[in-house]
Amino acid sequence: MGQSRTPEHRPRGPLRRLRALVAGAITAGLLATAGPLTQAAAQQAAAPEVAAVAAPGDDWLHTRGNKIVDANGDEVWLTGANWFGFNASERVFHGLWSGNITGITKSMAxxxxxxxxxxxxxxxxxxxKNGQATVPNVNTHANPEIAGKTSLEIFDFWLALCKQYGIKVMLDVHSAEADNSGHVYPVWWKGSITPEQFxxxxxxxxARYRNDDTLVAMDVKNEPHGKANETPRAKWDGSTDQDNFKYACETAGKRILAINPNLLVLCEGIEVYPKAGVSWTSTTPTDYYSTWWGGNLRGVRDHPVDLGANNDQLVYSPHDYGPLVYAQPWFTGDWNRTTLERDVWDPNWLYLHKENKSPLLIGEWGGFLDGGPNQKWMTALRDLIVEHRIHQTFWCINPNSGDTGGLLLGDWKSWDEQKYALLKPALWQHGGKFVSLDHEVPLGGAGSTTGISLRDVYGDGGGDPDPVDTTAPTAPAGLTSTAKTSTSVSLSWTAATDNVRVTGYDVYRGTVKVNAAPVTGTTYTDTGLTPSTAYSYSVRARDAAGNVSAPSAVLSVTTDAGSSPSGGVKVRYKNNDASATDNAIRPGLQVVNTGSSALDLRTVSARYYFTRDGGSPSVSAWCDYAAVGxxxxxxxxxxxxxxxxxxDAYLEVTFSGGSLAAGRDTGDIQLRMSKSDWSNFNEANDYSRTAWTAYADAPAIPAYSGTTLAWGAPPAA
Structure with missing residues (x-):
């Protein structure tokens, strides 16, 4: 992941995020001690001509226009995620200090x-390559199956797990050096690592894995970047200059494909590209189009990557992020999916898909669900991915990604269900089950109840029709408002006439989609609205393939007058941890209905503001006890x-259900937060903390009804 910004403005970020590494911060005695290279590992590492895992298979992929297809010519959809760690100083997947490698892999499938x-x-x-693989630190109690293995042996073990569970793998050279900040270096050489060594x-x-169709794709280099006045920096032109990433992609790609012509070769973009008539010699920032690191593929129009006879293995791979990673200029004003597509995605990379020039795989996208701008961006990009069936690998599995978080929570076992629900529509599904890229093995492995194989979708191949009708569903009809308040509108519509195909509906307020996950019924309530305001709504149907209908007829609804929610809210607080300088924050909360009518807890959120105080910026939260459960x-x-x-952060508390009668409270809710490296907080000056040991009103813990502030006040900027 990368940002268009000067170094001094660089936010704390994902692998950038890898600042959030937990190296050396695991509880003493938890990790196994690294040992010397085993003789077997040395022999294995020194023999690249021997395939590490399997005999030749039939799952190799190729491109056709803007699609990726299998050997039978049937379209596939690559929908996955990133798991980092092998690129860092640990030289192994992160999370194996507590999570189990088999369990994590199986849960992904x-x-x-x-x-x-x-x-x-x-x-x-x-x-x-040189037989220098070492035994990395992992928790061998949690991972007995990899005890004593070198990093290479662990990778081979994991690759076999992927084969067992129907997962395919892409390697990404993320950095030249194995350190926790190497990814920020803009080019593919650094220090003793030369371009030829790359x-x-x-x-x-x-060569090592050329006969194993579990490893099907190679991402040449993560996020080449740099502005034109920075040295070194990546450029994109027709030259053979060392810093020309287009040439590096061609060179690496041709050398890869000379060994295995069946691999997909992914080429990312760069950061800046000169405007018409401007040379790369210019050092004036306004002479260039600028976007995310790896996200600028404007140069492909003038200088496409040429892999020769194997050009049907080429996939372009942009990265894209939201405003919590960096407040790019397009996130100002009244922005939405329409403006993002028009001003950012189309000119930088989406044109390659729309003009049928090449497939796209968005190699990194993801972030925190903030209930605001970042979630709005993520939802918009998710919808684009689904509607165009663009390939993608979400950033990321790791919860220790500092400025995005992960799909897993801090225990490396539980999933962030809200984030997963946002991602799920962008995962390949057919007939209600997830689709493997393996022809024989269902996603999840033999006996899976959640996944199927390519053979289950296409049969024996050889010219079978695509598994899903490419025509769009019919548009819903009969959109009407069934109820409204000063801050909400309830909608209902008639199911699309081909409802058997429809897997859900999307509700649009103007041009903005307001539902985070597809609506499975034919009703929806839009909340957090402004009193006495007119809103326009439409609804679209979607099917399992991501085909989306035309919009329904537009319905205009004006919210009722009013200045306050029907149920007033306040928050009470007590401190459950007397120490201000230990490795946990333990607030106790009560949410109180101060109104005269019942309060739907699903509409309420509270925010506890605190500072992370150095160490890992990745913080996990747990509910230790709640009277409401x-x-x-x-x-x-x-x-x-x-x-x-x-x-510098807040803990958001929401509820999945429940109702409070007037004057009642939720009872005791005991919460706990810790950093992923278990380093200490200093809570003394945290905005929301006091030393109270008994519950009292806490205006420093603001509460919201929908998106309207209903109690207290957030800290001043």
Missing amino acids: DRGINMVRVPISTQLLLEW YSAWEWVT CAQVKLRVVPLTTPVTGA
């Missing part, structure tokens, strides 16, 4: 991840885009 992008470093590939590392790993309490830690006095 069961939940529809059919492709895993694995960041790695050139340095580690060269170490493997190419030879790709050749070695390609911890299953009803939903927690999310949201970093602030701009830290303020007393806070």
Whole structure:
């Protein structure tokens, strides 16, 4: 992931996020001690001509126009996620300090991840090539199956797991050096790592796995970037200059495909591209179009990558992020999906798909669900991915990604269900089950109840029709408002006439889609609205393939007058931890209905503001006890885009259900937060903390009814 910004404005970020590494911060005694290279591992590493896992298979992929197809010419959809760690100093997947490698892999397959992008470093590939693989630190109690294995042996073990569970793999050279900040370096060489070593590392790993169709794609280099006045920087033109990433893609791609012509070769973009008539010699920032690191593929129109006879293996791979990663200029004013598509995605990379030039795989996208701008961006990009069936690998599995968080929570076992629900429509599903990219193995492995194989979708291949009708469903009809208040509108519509195909509906307020996940019924309530305001609504149907209908007829609704929610809210607080400088924050909360009518807890959220105080920025939250039941309490830690006095993040508390009668409260809710490296907080100056040991009104813990502030006040900017 990358940002268009000067270094001094660089936010704390994902692998950038890898600042959130937990290296050296795991509880003493938890990790196994690294040992010397085993003789077997040395022999294995020194023999790249021997396939590590399997005999030749039939799952290799190729491109046709803007689609990726299998050997039979049937269209496939690569929908997955990233799992980082092999690129860092640990030289192994992160999370194996507590999570189990088999359990994590199986859970990804069961939940529809059919492709895993694995960041790695050139340095580690060269170490493997030279027989220098070492035994990394992992929790062998949690991972007895990999005890004593080298990093290469662990990778081979994991690749076999992927084969067992129907997952395909993409390697991504994320950085030249195996360190936790190497990804920020703008080019593919650094220090002792030369461009030739970069190419030879790709050749070695390609040769080693050339007969294993579990590893089907190679992402040449993560996020080449740099502005024109920075040195070094990546450019894109027709030259053979060392810093021309287009040439690097061609060189690496041709050398990879000379060994295995069946691999997909992914080429990312760069950061800036000169405007018409401007040379790369210009150092004036306004002479260039600028976007996310790896996200600028404007140069392909003038200088497409040429892989020669194997050009049907080429996939372009942009990255895209939201305003919590960096407040790009397009996130100002009244922006929405329409403006993003018009001003950012179309000119930088989406044109390649729309003009049928090449498939796209968005290699990184993701972030925190903030209930605001970042979630709005993520939903818009998710909808674009689904509607165009663009390939994607979500960033990321890891919860220790500092400015995005992950699909897994801090225990490396539980999933962030809200984030997963947002992603799920962008995972390949057919007939209500997730689709593997393997012809024989269902996603999830033999006996899976959640996944199917390509053979289950297409039969024996050889010219079978596509599995899903490419025509759009019919538009819903009969859109009407069934109820409204000053802050909400309830809608109802008639099911589309081909409802058997329809898997859900999307509700639009103007041009903005307001539902986070597809609506499975034919009713929806839009909340957080402004009193006495006119809103226009339409509804679209979608099917399992992501085909979307035309919009229904537009319905205009004006909300009722009113200045306050029907149920007033306040928050009471007590401190359950007397120490201000230990490794946990333990607030106790009560939500109180101060209104005269029942309060739907699903409309309420409260925010506890605090500072993370160094160490890992990745913070996990747990409900230890709740009178209403911890299953009803939903927690999310949201970093602030701009830290303020007393806070650089807040814990958001919401509810999955329940109702409070007038004058009643939720009872005791005992919460706990800790950083992923278990380093200490300093809570003394945290905005929402007091030393109270008994419940009292807490205006420093603001509460919201929908999106309207109903109690207290957030910290001043």
